[in-house]
Amino acid sequence: MSESHPEPHFDLDELHTLLGPRLVRDRELIAPYAVDTSRAVAEGAPLAVVLAESTADVAAALGWANRAGVKVSVRGAGTGLAGGAMAYADGLVVSLERMRTIIDIDVPNRLATVQPGVVTADLDAAARDHGLFFPPDPASARISTVGGNIATNAGGLRCVSHGVTSDAVAALEVVLADGRVMRSGARTRKNVVGYDLTRLFVGSEGTLGVITEATVRLKPVPPGSPRTFRASFGTLEDAGRAVTAIVNSAARPEVLELMDALSVEIIESFHPSGLTVPAGAMLVGQTVGWDAQEQAEAITAICRDVGADDTEISETDALLEARRLSNPALNARGLKISCDVGVPVAALAEVFHGIAEISAKHGKRVSTVAHAGDGNLHSTVESADTPVGIREADAVIDDITRLALALGGTISGEHGIGSVKRHELGWQLDTVALSVQVAIKRALDPLGTLTPERGI
Structure with missing residues (x-):
């Protein structure tokens, strides 16, 4: 997966001639473009930022960087959680935030x-x-x-x-x-x-x-008025079993999300809304269409059959808003060591049980929110934001990732590999699969200037 890079021989004045004021070189102005919202640490300051406004701007920037042997990072809103948009030391950042038409x-x-x-x-x-x-x-x-x-x-x-x-x-x-x-x-x-x-x-x-x-x-847009629903459970395992039962029933939820007790506690402290913290976990979701009410009733009935101790159906989106606040709430608490694993839906109860064991083994609290309907979990470790604390939290994340793989899952469901998960690639992909992906990368980027040493 290593790449060879040409020795840089660049002239930023040439790029400035191509882009004019869309090339930013002031150190203070480019600093916000050097990082994303992941736990990755910047390697050093980039040379410049291209505030692209057109395809032609991007083409000019990439062509120049390729000729000059300068590494390029690409950035949208900087909300990535895997370190994929972090700037390279003496690299070029191509920002797409102005291309919003x-x-x-x-x-x-x-x-x-x-x-x-x-x-x-x-x-x-x-x-x-x-x-x-x-x-x-x-x-x-x-x-x-x-x-x-x-x-x-x-x-x-x-x-x-x-x-x-x-x-x-x-x-x-x-x-x-x-x-x-x-x-x-x-x-x-x-x-x-x-x-x-x-x-x-x-x-x-x-x-x-x-x-x-x-x-x-x-x-x-589906007809009628949507319904949101909630079910609270005494244990995460019961919530996992409920998800499996729902997706294997005739019910058709448009949204099916899970938050464990710690996540609900953190969200409620960040944005108090009167949400009661469950003993184990809370399942929230939404149904749509003319039969949204009937679908929500069927889903909450399944939850009660599996062991939910409290259910609710609402015509507002307040319950889903709580789920959307999970990342801001975790960030406000200073929690940033997280993973994005996926498991088969039928393995949800088992993976939650395993996460609890891993948490106890390491003595670290773990909060988990999940796109439960497709088995995509986001677990975040409570740990000090220090080098030692980060290393300890990373060890927890590695164990959770290995657990997901053992259950037939994946090391990432949607956040990507970036730089922070690159060491895990060999855990999931065999050597032949890795070599094929490297060959594709080299075919399209033989000089290795475009987002090198990230992803694959």
């Missing part, structure tokens, strides 16, 4: 074409003005960007019913490492021409190319 909403074909810096929730709101919506719904939807969601193949709250971001991407415009621009995909429902390059770039974390335009699929 919704180019077109094609109502008859249920498509939208957008630039990568469009905030996910803004696209969803614009689509709803036409009776449509954008299915991907990460908890960070109000601050994360469509380009970032595509780069990590984000899931989110609605993935149990609508899939992950790749299921919503129809076509892409991508700038390759050497500055060439290519298009993949089509606006049609079917397209089997050549290799599926669109899927290749979705989830590639900026290692193969920079997405500068995306055509995404929209869906009709």
Whole structure:
């Protein structure tokens, strides 16, 4: 997975000639672009930041960096949790935050074409003005960007019913490492021409190319009024069994999320709303359509049958708002050592039991929130924000990751590999799979200047 990089021989004045004021070199101004929201530590200050406003800007920046042998990091809103957007020492940061135009909403074909810096929730709101919506719904939807969601193949709250971001991407415009621009995909429902390059770039974390335009699929807003539901459980294992029972029933939740007791406690201390902290875990979700009430009643009945000690159905979104506040609440508490593992849904009860054992073994409290409907868990370790505390927390995270793999799971469900999870790649991928992925990377970025030594 190591890459050879050409010796840098660059002239920033040349890049300034190409980009003018969109090239920022002032150390104080570029500092915020050097980091993301992960626990990764910056290697050093970048040379400059490109505040790209067009595909041409991105192409100019990547072409220059490739010729000069300068490493490039790519940044959307900087909300990534895996260290994928961290700047390289003496590298170039390409920021896409100014590329935030919704180019077109094609109502008859249920498509939208957008630039990568469009905030996910803004696209969803614009689509709803036409009776449509954008299915991907990460908890960070109000601050994360469509380009970032595509780069990590984000899931989110609605993935149990609508899939992950790749299921919503129809076509892409991508700038390759050497500055060439290519298009993949089509606006049609079917397209089997050549290799599926669109899927290749979705989830590639900026290692193969920079997405500068995306055509995404929209869906009709469901009729009627949605219902949110809550079920509180005495144990995490009971909550896990309830999820398995729900997804194997005739019920159709659009959202199915889980928060353990510690997570609810942290969220409630961050934003008091009167939410009662459960003994073990809380399941929250939403149903839609004309039969939303009946569906919610069926789901809460399943929860009671499995052992829920309290259930509730509401016409407001307050319960889901609590789930969306989990990351800000954890950040406010200073908790940033987390993982993003996935397990088969039927293994949820077992993985929760295992996490409790790992927590006791290390003497560290672990809070877990999950996109329960598809088995994607986010566990965060309570530990001091010191070198020793971080090492101790990382040991907990490694054990949770190994547990997920032992249960047939994955080391990442949606946050990506970035830099913080790169040491885990060999735990999941065999040597042949790793070599194939490295070969793809080298084919598209032979000089290794585009997001090197991250992801694969």
